[in-house]
Every structure is written in structure tokens, then in C-alpha cells.
Amino acid sequence: MQKYSKQTRVLLAVDCIIFGFDGDELKILLIKRAFNPEKGNWSLMGGFVQTDESVDQAANRILKDLTGIEGVYLEQLYTFGDPHRDPTERTASVCHFALVDLNKYEAQLSNDYHAEWFPLKRFPKLIFDHNDMVEMAKKRIRYKAAFHPILFELLPDKFTLPQLQNLYESVYNTTIDKRNFSKRVLATGLLIKLTEKDKTGSKRGAFFYRLNTQNYYAKFQAFLNFIPNPDTLRY
Amino acid sequence: MQKYSKQTRVLLAVDCIIFGFDGDELKILLIKRAFNPEKGNWSLMGGFVQTDESVDQAANRILKDLTGIEGVYLEQLYTFGDPHRDPTERTASVCHFALVDLNKYEAQLSNDYHAEWFPLKRFPKLIFDHNDMVEMAKKRIRYKAAFHPILFELLPDKFTLPQLQNLYESVYNTTIDKRNFSKRVLATGLLIKLTEKDKTGSKRGAFFYRLNTQNYYAKFQAFLNFIPNPDTLRY
DNA sequence: GCAAAAGTGTTTTTGTTACACCCATGT
DNA sequence: ACATGGGTGTAACAAAAACACTTTTGC
Incomplete structure (x- = not known):
């Protein structure tokens, strides 16, 4: 079958905000980005959607690959589609958030994955528009948790x-x-x-x-x- | 700056479910698709995100181009990312919904744009996963309207x-x-x-x-x- | 004068808030 | 025996639900 000619193709990414609770305050899980641009800077868990993989599957895979976390609450939040949000190349990101039992993963995360929990109230500047994503996720959680468990x-x-x-x-x-x-x-x-x-x-x-x-x-x-x-x- | 090599690029589409109320029941606006595949079949308002255009801008443009409607309530709903949702070529669709005053546009729509209002309770089979989109939009409206005006x-x-x-x-x-x-x-x-x-x-x-x-x-x-x-x- | 839709108030019930003391236990 | 956090009940208040009659006016 013929393709849609003359249309721009873009990269499709998934980013995940992972929330945990240490008994005292809400935390988010961040990782140091492994590749350029912004290599070494703090980032949400993210990756590209692969051929033959749905956005949903990609979100779960990325969670698993980057943190070992699987089988947790994961919800699509919003798609960030500014044409210049990643300066390298046009990339749309379907942002998700996850809720996990922090204690269950704490050790494994820093040892095996070099991910770190940061308090939601004070965490570093993140790459690209990831700070906007966290802000939106925070609002969404407060909204949803008022009526749903x-x-x-x-x-x-x-x-x-x-x-x-x-x-x-x-x-x-x-x-x-x-x-x-x-x-x-x-x-x-x-x-x-x-x-x-x-x-x-x-x-x-x-x-x-x-x-x-x-x-x-x-x-x-x-x-x-x-x-x-x-x-x-x-x- | 170097690109992200070895990653799949995909088409990025926007689809819009346009709701109206005729005084008696909720309706949605549909259009006969103008190109292949599925040419001539009923479809939501949709189109591809252009280079240098944000997803948001694309949604507004598509609404305007396909119906003449602008300046109305428009909200991002969900991103549909099944790899085979469009059999032609991998396309992720950022689905939106709009709420409009149906009477304001009724004449212009059928004369200039060949779009038609269908009752939400009985409308034709739509292309691709558009029926799923409508289903989700319907739920979202009922959810949101219970608490927000x-x-x-x-x-x-x-x-x-x-x-x-x-x-x-x-x-x-x-x-x-x-x-x-x-x-x-x-x-x-x-x-x-x-x-x-x-x-x-x-x-x-x-x-x-x-x-x-x-x-x-x-x-x-x-x-x-x-x-x-x-x-x-x-x- | 009557049919058809608009407009309005009160009582009952339900849910929400405010509030203070006793309990169990480790030290 | 006392300090620390856990557990519980009731009264006042506010909000939601149930409910029926009068008004207007075109025909």
C-alpha cells in the first residue's frame, strides 16, 4: 500500500514520572541521561517507541529497562509536542506517570540502575521540558487522588x-x-x-x-x- | 547537532472529536475522508502535524481547515499509538475533543465543508480506531462535566x-x-x-x-x- | 378556559465537620 | 509513672434530595 508522501516523520518518545512515598514525603525517580545531548544531566525515565511496539508497551518496557520496575500503576498523562522541545531532532513525547512502592525498589535502583529518588519539593533542573511534565503530573495526581484510590x-x-x-x-x-x-x-x-x-x-x-x-x-x-x-x- | 540514529520515525497525526448539542441530543461532527486508504468513509477530523507546528497548533489548524471552526473549547484527550492502527504506515494520533455551539456552524458546515452532524447514539462505523476515540471522549466529557462547567x-x-x-x-x-x-x-x-x-x-x-x-x-x-x-x- | 411549560420553597435526609478523651506499651 | 502515638464517638452544621403547586399565555 502506498505511503503518505510529503509528510514529516518524527521521533516518538515516552517519558515516565515515577512517584514514590518514603513515609514522609513524595519523591520522584530520576536518572542521569546516558547519551547526547544533555548527557549526564538529570532526566525522567525515557526512551523511543520502537517499531512494532505500542506506546503503552513502550512505556512499560522503558520502566522495566531503566529501573527494573514492572507491574505497577502506569497512566498516560499528556503528549508534549512542541517542535523544538528536543533541539536535536523533532521528537514528540507521550508522557506517563507511575506510582510505586518505593521501599520495594530502593536498593535495586541505586545499585543496578543508578537511578535516584528526589523529593518532589526540591529536585534538580531536568532536561528539555521534563520540569513541565513533572508539574503536570503533580497536578494530575492531586486531582485524581481526591476522588480515586x-x-x-x-x-x-x-x-x-x-x-x-x-x-x-x-x-x-x-x-x-x-x-x-x-x-x-x-x-x-x-x-x-x-x-x-x-x-x-x-x-x-x-x-x-x-x-x-x-x-x-x-x-x-x-x-x-x-x-x-x-x-x-x-x- | 547529530541526530538520534537507528530510531524509527513515525507520522504524527491529530484527530478531533467535535461535539455539538442540537437542543435535544449530543452530536458529533464527521467528514468523509478525502484520501486513501479508506477514502470516502466516515472519519473524525484529522490531519498530520506539520514541521515547525506544535501538536496544539496542529489541532487548531485542522479544526479550522476542515470545518472553519476556531476559537472553541479544545482539549487533548489521549494519544493512540498502536503500531498498526493505520495500515498504511505507522502513525500515532494525538486525539482531541472540541465542544462547539452547533447552531453557529450548522449551515456553513454542510455547504462549505461537507461535514455532517450525527447523533452520538447512532453514528456510522468510522475508519481505523476512531470509534474507540469517540468512546473515550464520551466518557471523558461525562467525567469532566460532572464537576466542571x-x-x-x-x-x-x-x-x-x-x-x-x-x-x-x-x-x-x-x-x-x-x-x-x-x-x-x-x-x-x-x-x-x-x-x-x-x-x-x-x-x-x-x-x-x-x-x-x-x-x-x-x-x-x-x-x-x-x-x-x-x-x-x-x- | 385549558393545555403546556416555567418558576419557585420547604421539609427530610444525608453527609461533613469540629471536637477531646482514653488506651496500650516501652522505657 | 510517664511519654508517645493509636484509637474511638457525638453533636452541630451544611448540603442534597424529595416533593407540589402557582404562573403565564397562546390557542
């Missing part, structure tokens, strides 16, 4: 209510009444209380919970309330 | 509350109590009541309203409630 993806399988509350307080840079918070999250029916306690955070210990995966998938797309006064939130 | 973009500058309610009822395929509906929308502070009445819909006539553009832009990103029981909505 995506932040659980940042926690281990077993977690405590105080841990969960810390996470929400950190993402929204606010403090939440713990009585109201536990009522709200338990009312979603997404959590199962375990008999085991986490004794690392206090003498008394806090009960572990885990996700009810049935309900989690069933209600993922519903509008659940996770934060107070969501109507005052901007994105 | 985007549906006003589908109405003329002057509109009545019954017209507005028809629109919401049509988008959500439901019926809404008119007393609660008017309370909800007037409580947003987005509407200004005019002295003039629309006498076409009834003998008594219904008051026209127009948007308070100040408040519209200020509150566009806030979470406003436009529909009953949004928590039961899926997207």
Missing part, C-alpha cells in the same frame, strides 16, 4: 492508617483530623483490618490494613471522597 | 435554564428535578439572568441567562456539582 499504589501491601494519613497529608500539604480521616477511608469499604500490628512507629503499635482488591477494582472509577473540602481544590 | 461551551451565548437542563439530562441520560437543578447551577454564581425571554419553547417563555465570564474562568478548575449523585457515576 490511586495513592494506595504508593504503599506496601500492608499499611497502617497513620501511614495512609501521612501520605494524604503530604500529597495535599495539609493536616487532616484523624477521626474524620479514618471514618472516610473505612467508609469506602476498600480496607481490610488485619490482626497484626506495626510496632515500628509507636509503642502501642498500629493495626495493619490491606486493600480489599475486589472492592478496589470495583470502586476504582467511582467518586469516593478522600480529602476534606475537595471543592476548594484546584488542579 | 464545560457543557456551557455547547450552548449559545444566551440560553435558558430548561435548555441547560435538557443538555445535562441528555449527556447523563437521566432526568433531573428542575427545582434542585436550578438551585445547583445558580449557586455556582456562573450565571447572569437577563431580562429577555426565549419564547420559542413555550407560551410563557423562559428567561435567558448568560455566563458570568469572570466567575467562569475563576471557577473553571474548582469542583462544582452539576449533577445529582455524582458518586455513582463511572467513566
Whole structure:
């Protein structure tokens, strides 16, 4: 079959913003770019979409190749298409974000992949338009997490209510009444209380919970309330 | 500067789903494709991103070139990147959706551009993955319009509350109590009541309203409630 | 004078917020 | 025994839902 003649072909890239939570603040995973231009500068995880590979597959492959991470929450965010965003050659980038349990990967990342976690509140200048991408991803997470249970993806399988509350307080840079918070999250029916306690955070210990995966998938797309006064939130 | 060698270059397209409201139901604007493959078959408005043109600019240009429509609400939806979505040659499509006042363009469209409005509930089979695009756009609109005042973009500058309610009822395929509906929308502070009445819909006539553009832009990103029981909505 | 659509208010129910004390345990 | 963080209930308030009648006017 004949081709579309006289049209510009461009490079198609995928970039991924990987979010993690260390129990205290949100972090993003960055890597030192391995090739020119901007070799050695901090960058998001990125790569080119290969022949016979979908954008989706490319995002998962790049995540795996650059960090060893796979099977995590990954969502398409936005396509950045300024003609000069990469000075080398025209490249459109389909930006994604991922949410991972940071503790699960911490060791492997710095040893095997030379990737580093940086606090979302202070991280280096990134190559090209990657800072814009992070800004957009941050807004998207805050937007989506107000109504959908995506932040659980940042926690281990077993977690405590105080841990969960810390996470929400950190993402929204606010403090939440713990009585109201536990009522709200338990009312979603997404959590199962375990008999085991986490004794690392206090003498008394806090009960572990885990996700009810049935309900989690069933209600993922519903509008659940996770934060107070969501109507005052901007994105 | 050297290029990225050994990488696949692909065509970058933009497709636009254009939504309109005829007072009774949601419609989408389709066009008969002008070139091969699939020449003569129904298609979304689409075209290739040109050299030195951003994806954003391309979306606006394509809208203008194919329909004469400009200056309307246009939002990036999703990038479709299956390697075989266009059998001719690998093409990634950055899909957008637009919301327009259908009455403003109706005549010009069929006379000058041979585009046609089809009801969202029954429209022909489209080329490539365009049906998937429409499906996703439909979900996105329902999702977004539950909390943000985007549906006003589908109405003329002057509109009545019954017209507005028809629109919401049509988008959500439901019926809404008119007393609660008017309370909800007037409580947003987005509407200004005019002295003039629309006498076409009834003998008594219904008051026209127009948007308070100040408040519209200020509150566009806030979470406003436009529909009953949004928590039961899926997207 | 009646049919057809517009407009309006109140009560009930539900959900959200504010708020303070006791508990368990390691030291 | 005390310091530290974990856990819980209730009352006040705000928001949403349910609900029915009157108004206008062209025919």
C-alpha cells in the first residue's frame, strides 16, 4: 500500500514520572541521561517507541529497562509536542506517570540502575521540558487522588492508617483530623483490618490494613471522597 | 547537532472529536475522508502535524481547515499509538475533543465543508480506531462535566435554564428535578439572568441567562456539582 | 378556559465537620 | 509513672434530595 508522501516523520518518545512515598514525603525517580545531548544531566525515565511496539508497551518496557520496575500503576498523562522541545531532532513525547512502592525498589535502583529518588519539593533542573511534565503530573495526581484510590499504589501491601494519613497529608500539604480521616477511608469499604500490628512507629503499635482488591477494582472509577473540602481544590 | 540514529520515525497525526448539542441530543461532527486508504468513509477530523507546528497548533489548524471552526473549547484527550492502527504506515494520533455551539456552524458546515452532524447514539462505523476515540471522549466529557462547567461551551451565548437542563439530562441520560437543578447551577454564581425571554419553547417563555465570564474562568478548575449523585457515576 | 411549560420553597435526609478523651506499651 | 502515638464517638452544621403547586399565555 502506498505511503503518505510529503509528510514529516518524527521521533516518538515516552517519558515516565515515577512517584514514590518514603513515609514522609513524595519523591520522584530520576536518572542521569546516558547519551547526547544533555548527557549526564538529570532526566525522567525515557526512551523511543520502537517499531512494532505500542506506546503503552513502550512505556512499560522503558520502566522495566531503566529501573527494573514492572507491574505497577502506569497512566498516560499528556503528549508534549512542541517542535523544538528536543533541539536535536523533532521528537514528540507521550508522557506517563507511575506510582510505586518505593521501599520495594530502593536498593535495586541505586545499585543496578543508578537511578535516584528526589523529593518532589526540591529536585534538580531536568532536561528539555521534563520540569513541565513533572508539574503536570503533580497536578494530575492531586486531582485524581481526591476522588480515586490511586495513592494506595504508593504503599506496601500492608499499611497502617497513620501511614495512609501521612501520605494524604503530604500529597495535599495539609493536616487532616484523624477521626474524620479514618471514618472516610473505612467508609469506602476498600480496607481490610488485619490482626497484626506495626510496632515500628509507636509503642502501642498500629493495626495493619490491606486493600480489599475486589472492592478496589470495583470502586476504582467511582467518586469516593478522600480529602476534606475537595471543592476548594484546584488542579 | 547529530541526530538520534537507528530510531524509527513515525507520522504524527491529530484527530478531533467535535461535539455539538442540537437542543435535544449530543452530536458529533464527521467528514468523509478525502484520501486513501479508506477514502470516502466516515472519519473524525484529522490531519498530520506539520514541521515547525506544535501538536496544539496542529489541532487548531485542522479544526479550522476542515470545518472553519476556531476559537472553541479544545482539549487533548489521549494519544493512540498502536503500531498498526493505520495500515498504511505507522502513525500515532494525538486525539482531541472540541465542544462547539452547533447552531453557529450548522449551515456553513454542510455547504462549505461537507461535514455532517450525527447523533452520538447512532453514528456510522468510522475508519481505523476512531470509534474507540469517540468512546473515550464520551466518557471523558461525562467525567469532566460532572464537576466542571464545560457543557456551557455547547450552548449559545444566551440560553435558558430548561435548555441547560435538557443538555445535562441528555449527556447523563437521566432526568433531573428542575427545582434542585436550578438551585445547583445558580449557586455556582456562573450565571447572569437577563431580562429577555426565549419564547420559542413555550407560551410563557423562559428567561435567558448568560455566563458570568469572570466567575467562569475563576471557577473553571474548582469542583462544582452539576449533577445529582455524582458518586455513582463511572467513566 | 385549558393545555403546556416555567418558576419557585420547604421539609427530610444525608453527609461533613469540629471536637477531646482514653488506651496500650516501652522505657 | 510517664511519654508517645493509636484509637474511638457525638453533636452541630451544611448540603442534597424529595416533593407540589402557582404562573403565564397562546390557542
